[in-house]
Amino acid sequence: MLYQSEGIVLDQQDLGETDKLSTIFTEEEGLVKAVVKGGAKPGSKLRGLTQPFTYGLFQLWRGRNFDRVTQVSVKDSFPLIMEDYEKMVYGRYVAELLITVLPERVRDQNQFRFVLSVFRCLEEKDDPWVIARWAELGILSLGGFAPTFSSCISCEKSLGEGPVYFSLRNGGALCADCIDEHSTPREVPEGSQIRQYDEIIKISPGALRTLQILSSKPISGSYQSDKLMCPRINAVGQVREEITLLLRKYMAFVLEKRLRSANLVESIEDARR
Ligand SMILES: [Zn+2]
Known part of the structure; x- marks a missing residue:
């Protein structure tokens, strides 16, 4: 047929x-x-x-x-993705993430439209790091693995002031009051392999705010258009490193595997630090 x-x-x-x-x-x-x-x-x-x-x-x-x-x-x-080595690496990574998350032969128009926006923004914008994080959060959210950054997943208090924590196992942020009930926060050495899935990661207010902005669009329902506004954030230094590390860990936890294309993405990101 x-x-x-x-x-x-x-x-x-x-x-x-x-x-x-x-x-x-x-x-x-x-x-x-x-x-x-x-x-x-x-x-x-x-x-x-x-x-x-x-x-x-x-x-x-x-x-x-x-x-x-x-x-x-x-x-x-999308010729500007193919002509730019970094953008191509990130584009391949987004593509592999989709192949991993999407079930075969199940219609998903929201995800389809969102992905078109992701590739368009990857082509238009200068900082593929921002687009990649936006894509990760959006694709996971639409696939049913949305991490929560807007409020505490335990007491539902809105977050914003002071440090908060992210629970990989629960897929969301916890306020300082609730943290003891769940686990003891612990510094995670950089580049460590995940051994404990109930790991708690500390998030600074700056990183939390950026994660809230990056994850707000696809969840708000406006993703049905393929002409989404590209995210406009400027994450540098510590905030960028925190988000990079948190999402690497969250992706590995949710996907239960490591994407082949993640090696190249990480080597580009680590070379910039
Ligand atoms: Zn709480």
């Missing part, structure tokens, strides 16, 4: 000697794996149209194992 949907290519791999297999996030059918017949042959027209970050209208044939791409009408290929 032939069907048509807008979609964005997240990954492309070799399939045998002559074909390619593209992972496409489609608006109508969710995440699908689709064969590009002859896609590995030089001069193949479909090959260039089914590479990562290609956004367009796809015509697909639904198969038993994989679908098959029959036609593509490209709307955007």
